[in-house]
Amino acid sequence: MDSLLSISSSKGVSEVSDAGPVEVLSSRHIKPESTSIPTTTRFFDAKEVLHALQNRPSLETLSASLKWLSKPGNFRIKAPGPLSTEIIASIVNDVVPHFWPILREKNHSKERRWLLYTLTSVSGLGALLARLKLVLRKNPSPVGSPKKDDINDPIQVLEVLDALQQGDTFLTTVWADIQQFVQNPTQRTILWKELVSILASGRLLSVAAEALNSLDSEGKQFSWLGEGSVFTKWLGENINTLARNSKQHGMEALNSAALMLGKALSLGYRDGLIATAFHGMLSGDITRHEMELGLHNRLNSVDQTRAVSGIILQLNHKFTSSKKVLHHRLISGSSALIKDLCGEKPHLKEFLLNWLICDSGGCVGTDLGLRRAVITAISTFEGYAQKSIRKLLVQFGDKIHIQHVPIIVQEVCSQNLLLLAGRIFRLDRNQLHEIARSSIFINAISNRLAASVERARFLGMVTGMSVSELVDSADKRMKFSVDTINSADTDWYMALTGIQDSVGSLKDLEIISHDEESVLSIKTTTTSRETRHKQPVSSLTPVTSKIIAIEEIESSDEDDIPHYQKPDSDASDSDEDPTLINRNKPTPPVYIRDLITYLKDTENHDRHTLAMSHASSLIRRKSSYGTEVKDYIEDLASLLCGLKDEYDIGEWQKQRIAAMVAIILAEPIKMGKWFADMSFSGDYSIAQRASMLTAVTLAARELAGYAEEDTELTNTPHISDYKNFPSKQLPPKYEKLYLNATDPLKSAAYNLETKILAPLAASAADRLTGPSILKTRTFSSRLAVESRKKPITNKLATLLTDHFFFPLTNRWRIYTLTHGTDPKGSSSSSSSNIFSTPLLQTHLLKTLSLLLAAAGPGTISLPTLTTEFWSILLSRPILAAAREALPVLEAVLFGLLTLLEVNGAGVEGEDVSKRRLAEECGEALVETRAWVGVVMEGTVGGRAASKEEERVGMLAAAVLIRVEEVVERYQRLLIGALAGV
Template sequence: MDQLFTPVSQTYRKSSPNDELLKPSTPSKPAPEARVEFNGSSPEQALEALKSQPSYDTLLSILRYLQQGIRGKHAFDIRKPSPQSAQIIHVLATEIVPNYWTVLQDASTGQERGDVDVLVSCLRSLPGINALLAYLRALLKETRTDPKALKNSHVVFNLSFTLALLSKLLCADNDLRAIWNSIRSLENSTQIRPMRQEFVSLFTSGRIVSLSAEAEDICRQADQLKHDVWISNTKSYIDWLGRNVVEWARSEADEDDLKLCAELLARARRLGNSENLTSALFAGLLLGDGNAPKAFTKLLDLSPPLEQRKILDSVLKLLSDKYLHPVTQGDSDATSNAPILRAATGALKAVVGDDETRKSSLISWLTSGSGAGIGESCSIRRVAVAVFADDGDSMAAILEKSLSQFGDQLYIKHAPLLQQDAHAQVLLLSAGYVHRLVPIKLNMLLRSSSYLKAISNRISAPQNRARFLGMVVGEALSGLVHNKETKLNFKMDEMDTEEAKWYKSLIQICDKAGPLDPLRDSSITLKPANTHKPIRPSKTAAQRRGKPPAQSGFIIEEIEDDEEGEDDLVPYAKPDSDAEDSDDDPTLINRNKPKAPVYIRDLISCFRDMENYDRQKLALTTAPTLIRRKANYGTEVSSHAEELATLLVGLQDKYDLDNFDDLRLQGMLAIIVAQPKKMGQWFAKTFFDGDYSLSQRASVLIVLGLGGREIAGFEKSDYASTAQFASKMLPEKVEKHYITPSRGRLQSTSNLKPLPPNALDNLAQDLSQTFLAPIAAEAADATTGPDALKLSSFTSRLQSQSGRTSKGKVRPRTRAIPNTTASLIASSFFFPLTSRFQAAMHSASATMRGILFQPYLLTLYLKTLALLLHAAGPSTLALPQMTTEFWDLLLGVRGQCVGDLTITQAVLFGLVALLDVNEADMRGLCERHGREVVESVEWVSGVFGNIRGGDAGEKGGGEENEVKMLAAGVLIRLREAVDKYQALLMGEMIGFAQ
């Protein structure tokens, strides 16, 4: 009868000494045998014990037995490949870790730590990591079968446990060396070579990062991820690899180990974030103490030639971005930043050494079309040239190559402007060194035909900047060789400017290699971007008032008020009800609300406080007005502009704030408008070099486009009206007599309109309609014309939205602010974007090219350049150079337009802006850019003929019609120019068929 009963539940408790007194004296049934502690001496017994669901004490005994074999106390080593070790590792990974991981962690949190470490030490080997990855792959395959049942599935828990173990297994800076030492200790030498290949492939193929990232995503979706997994982040993984290689090379490694480290570095660079590897090697080895610099040189010598060049390029970029302070063009002091420049020269000279391959690579970097640090400060070029300060032959080779390239007509016509500036600086720097080392070579060079041809080609160039550089170089080099009576002097006002004097002073600079201590100090003192000076607490009102004066009697004075003044006394309005006061729970009411920041440093501290919702919201809403208000008062904005811009570009919407993207864009726009010359170049550099997402890069482009338009006077932000101090404004009663209501100030910031999400697209559409309006009107009146432009609805719509008459005559337009900053837009906005794009296309980084050719980002980039070109206007002195660079870029991305209408529309819009700005000088456009005109006509006609078009209601039909209309408008304008100036184009039109 008792066998039919089933217990509902069972409760267990720990035994106590008093239980012995309660035991009956009569004999009872014998108790089952207790599990004994593992005391075996063979791997077979350990495997059987692991398979039989061991107790916790038994498991620890087995793990300690395996650990003793690792330490050499018995013959069995689990790290060495064998049938027994493979089976034990498989059981540990697939059965022990899922069942005992939580218990091991709980036991390791007390005073006696180390239970988890024993398990980790048993699996820290090549077979152990492969077993964990194979188990991860099997679990991920199981999750794909039933994704909906993940939340309550045991698979998610097993994934989280395996991820935690893998993260703990690879966390130290000597893990790679320890794993490789276990492989080198193999007695069978034939096994070492395949395991060496597997070792390199495991840590450089990306398997660890990809599987960990997929598992982390699944655990995060199921809400079973308690902590972030660093091993799934490529950047963190690359940092870990770099630290391990540095620690391995510093440990007096032999040549075989250094070869393996070099192979690991070469393969790991393909994972991305290669600059992190270079930074770790530079700071850990080259700037290290003892034998670390020698280890760096050996590691570099053992690398393939291509990897040596990549490391050299990365070191140059690292020196420019992190260590060298920019030397402005107005600073003509040759000793400026002398200690840090000498240290950087010494470091770069140590990298180059006596290796001819690296010497030729550095010379190629200085003289190649995509080198010399385009957009960077002159200090990096000073350092690179100073490496050859004692090598007359190399310096003469740099001078000859620079001069030959400087005078090439194709280079003058097509090279980006910033690239020509950089190479002109290299030419002048190398000429100064050659004059000091071997003056006879400079004398012979100035008498050669290449020098005369270079100067004459420069002076006859249509671009003003090209002529300026030619005159500067001609006068500077002539001043070194000829005396005052015979030296070249153009007697132009441009040669007396500060910029011309700075260029001429480059021939006097003589830098030498020095000790590396300033770089070591800089690497120690340089802190992350989130560090800032401590904010001093502001004084209270009582402290500001100070002590009251001693009372020495009363003085009573009667003051009569004007009767009219009584109207100024406005009673306080009844305060609005606070939404937080209506909360039922009084403990939830926040009585300590932060105050709005009044200083830029307070604003920065609010942005850095990521854990405070109120301060984050207050910083976002206050930033645009505060930055604009402080722009022209003091140096607060100029001193903290880069730090503030870095915070805004990388800011994340942690609290899902309303209008977060709009407020963030307005803050960035306020910075670029406050400091356009400095921050325009900074934002352009950030777009290409920063480690940001596609959306963040897109926001940088939007800010550059809108900032250029606002500086040029085409647009005016609503925040600009609030950027005035109250002390600089008249009272309302007086202001109304002097200022019209349309120009009055805004009374509050609550009515400010946010930026639309497609601000640049709207501007591009307006400009396209303005360009197409007269063409549509003429086509409607003529008997012939493209079918796309005969639609009456299209004509009437364009006529109503355009600023032109039906006959195509332009109506006079007025702007609130005259466009007096066209040169600023060209030098700080347009040229940095185009020059860095060309440099990125010729760089070895395939990742950057993939980012730039992403369809949405490339479309936004082209539209930004088109809007900046239009904002600069037809009166810009640099318009010929801007036209050349932009047209070359548009024709260069034609291949990306295949199958993508958005990019095609962006390229056509770029041609629209280009033709609109150069409308008054179509003859000069055809004369200077005949080949571009012919190629554009041929390509646009192909686009127009290949697009089918469709109804606006059709999916994609509206977009196809817009692209076809743009193509028709551009084609008409270009063919009009071809027909009118075909004599000028005759040489370019050979072989062209309309």
């Protein structure tokens, strides 16, 4: 063997032509025991390179081997074959574990580039994936802190994959190499499908995620390889780059990109993939639109539908994030884009039609501007506008739909119906006149007017009036003399038929981004200009003085000079280092813009803590003075909702909630709905969403007149509270260990629960103490009667429905529609199922319960609120979560008890309310009694083992008592009502 590997030359390092051999003089080896490789290596073919790589080469030998493989004309390492596969396997299994820690250094950039060149192929990517699987199999348990010299270190393989797949040209490079080195078309197709299987089917993503899970924070820098949302964005950028090169490489590149895209749509992270793969189309780039449209046309029908659905969601993000003044252009550009995507494809037109009907979720939760764009686009297809409005009318008038579908779905259905009616009226009046006289329309309005829910009747009335205003003369138009129909909401609905949109150009989507920047700059300039004008005059004009005369005053009595005492303490007189004294202490913020600046300055402890302690009082003072709070209210709310306790301040969370409560009270109509929307759709943590729900609850209770009762819950200190404080008190960090921090929402719910259960306990005690005739009754004295509190003014009753309660329930309905009925199930979208956690479900149910209780039995829309809340409490996701989590079960029972109490089930003589419960909610009453009976068997019958289970059993017993009071009294009425269902 030694004779075969004799030294061929004793010269130094020399190189011949690119196609010729490479001669290297080696003076040292990485492995000392490696003696099979000669000091000078001369390569003539790939077998010699393979032999050198397999026998522990030195760094010089490795460098020469990689350079020889990278030289064009020597050996086609990227062409599939037995020898190339064996060389790649040797590089991945032998070279990478030993040499990668050296090659990743800066002085070995050439060797690293040659190594990555040899692995930039389907075979190279497959070999790295197999190596990563092998390493994970050898290390099944978490690695912890892997050593750098360990050959089974998964970090090395992840680093090679990270370096190999950087940028957006990886797919283009591999595709071009396949076209260059593989001549057989069938073999090309097989290789590309193998690459699709590795990247788009989730093989690499799943293995990388498993590897990252076994590493500590040291390996988290490669998290994009195992994070689905980031990985799909990278894949979408590469697909877009490959499709753009179709002009250079031909239509075959576009077909390959479509194959990769179609498979990637099933990964489950559609939003990021669509946003990057169709970026030019969504941004209005005309030069890239035709190419991306061709990419979409080459997908199969199912993938085309998925892509259109994802593009519609991306357009919805544009509507929600852009200014209202730009929506007209955005509607025109979106309608043009949707029209081009559908083209002459019937399956996409049917998809848009079903999307508008929103029977299975569809357009529920999307912006009205997006629905206007879809309706504008679908109206350009012959006969589809008429087909859509007829299907919507059938659904709109269906009795089961009216009785069981959430109100938000019915509202969206009514809005789409009115938009289509106005569109058809402008296209062909005779067709709308025919539809208005048809039995479908008449039955729909009749069924709506006969509905038991007030909101359902309102939608029927406003739809009938709007259509009648288009087709009937002034003396024959449909009119209703109801108080609820004379409101701003009615005018808004009736104005939908007069909206005129047109199909514009894709350039409108491109103009949106530029116009948004200009509007923002104009608004900033205007705000600063207004701020300057609002400054006091004294601060703008210089202070001048006029010298009238100079008079000398003579005084010989020095006693006239006042004597001042020396200060008690001065920082300069202390023994501390004067350089450490902070003489520039910040002052409390005076303006809202200063408050925002202080809150953003999280690196300055004094400014941040000062802002948090003064935020609530400053917002409350400014809310009734000027428009400063209104101008900055959304920015301030977003900032407070996303803040984190950087300095571990003891009262930080309470101060933050108090500030959010002040924001809601400043603009309850606007910010109540804003907080409800952000608690579901915003990018916040579980704790931040829970605090937002708590703020909504406390603000609503303060509007209802419970401010004094909730003072202890918010724990907002007054100025007088600082005067008399304990002289000996634990530091905040130790106080947390000994004192349980109470949740304001939990405390409010506990107080309400105690008030409801107190009469039940008193009634039970009376039954055990003897007949009522033997008991004495104490009469109230005149002084006690006069000292009773006056009834409070409940402002919440008029705001609850549209601005607090229904925004939360509608968001929950949208969440269950988009994430399925299984509370632990995974969604196909990229958004996380964060509201499936028991903590947030408990907070949501208690928030709704406290809102309903704060509004009280005098609320006008109490029947509608009762029906909506009862259906949520008995819905499948809530009951499924209640079976597995005890806090959710307690929240459900608390909600049922509050619901029955507000509707008068526990008040003597409330025959009207009890009868209404039996008539309108008979099915829910029976279902509640059956379900609570099962809960009672599991707690009381099963002998609860903890205080929490005893509490649940007590709540279940209270709910069962209230339900039995209604069921026993109106049993005949319930039997008749349920017989007609």
